[in-house]
Amino acid sequence: MDDAKKVLHQQVFNYLESEILDGHYKTNDTLNEVQIAKELDVSRTPVREAIMQLESIGLVSSAGGKGFVVSGISEKDLDDIYTIRIKIEGFAAGLSAKNITPDECSALEKIVDLQEFFLMKNKTEELWKLDTDFHKIIYESSRSKTLRFMLSTLHNYAKHARDISFSRKERAAVSIEEHKRILTAIQNGDSENAEKEMINHIKNAKENVLNEFKA
Structure with a gap:
């Protein structure tokens, strides 16, 4: 070819x-x-x-x-995707806390500020786009090409489910608060807490996405 x-x-x-x-x-x-x-x-x-x-x-x-x-993405696929993310995305956040640059930290902070703005405006499409950007920066700042590839692929495969999830203002608000806690840990260089907060975030996202899928 x-x-x-x-x-x-x-x-x-x-x-x-x-x-x-x-x-x-x-x-x-x-x-x-x-x-x-x-x-x-x-x-x-x-x-x-x-x-x-x-x-x-x-x-x-x-x-x-x-x-x-x-075939699309089934409930079992989503369960698998989020289970794998729980296992490895916390590790990526921990690496990010060690390796992130000041510019990347500023970008994360700007994303969270924009998420709060668009939440008030009820612009859910912007919220999930910003969610993608938030996680992408963390993948990049882990400085692991393998993690970046794996997590970007998993995140992409669940994007329709995430879109539906972010259409619920209550969940979007909780997710933004979780992003704030992840950001604070990363800014402080606290790898352990960054990992813990990310795992909690993905666990909550998994529960919400699967509930929406079944609804």
């Missing part, structure tokens, strides 16, 4: 993955190669390749001779 074809395939894959994870494609929806190719103004080949890649990571499954259907 030449470079141009690789880029096109990746663009189609990224688009379809995002559409599935954002909930625009629902579980058991059929992926129509012809329709997708027409929408994206590409040939069927990169669409087919992207769908096969999505199958390899479990987001779509074969429907026999009827093409592919969306």
Whole structure:
């Protein structure tokens, strides 16, 4: 596959993955190669390749001779994602407390301030975007490429569930308070407390997300 074809395939894959994870494609929806190719103004080949890649990571499954259907993220998937995050994201926060730069600390502080502002304005879409930014900075400042890759992937796969969770103002308010405690520990260079506060944050997020999923 030449470079141009690789880029096109990746663009189609990224688009379809995002559409599935954002909930625009629902579980058991059929992926129509012809329709997708027409929408994206590409040939069927990169669409087919992207769908096969999505199958390899479990987001779509074969429907026999009827093409592919969306598997999406199940309750079991979410349970697994948050259980793994509980195990390793606290460790990342502890590393962040040791390795974060003043600029990164300032960025975290600004995010928390913006979250409080958008909470008052009831702009939930902005809240979950800022939540992503908050966690991304912590992953980056852990200075562990492995943790950053793993946690960014897990965080991304749960983004539709997080979006629903942040639509509840009560949970959003609690989450922001948890972010404040994580930030304080990181600013103080307190690795132990940063890890503890992050674990508590992810545990609470898991409980809330799974409750929303079942509702």
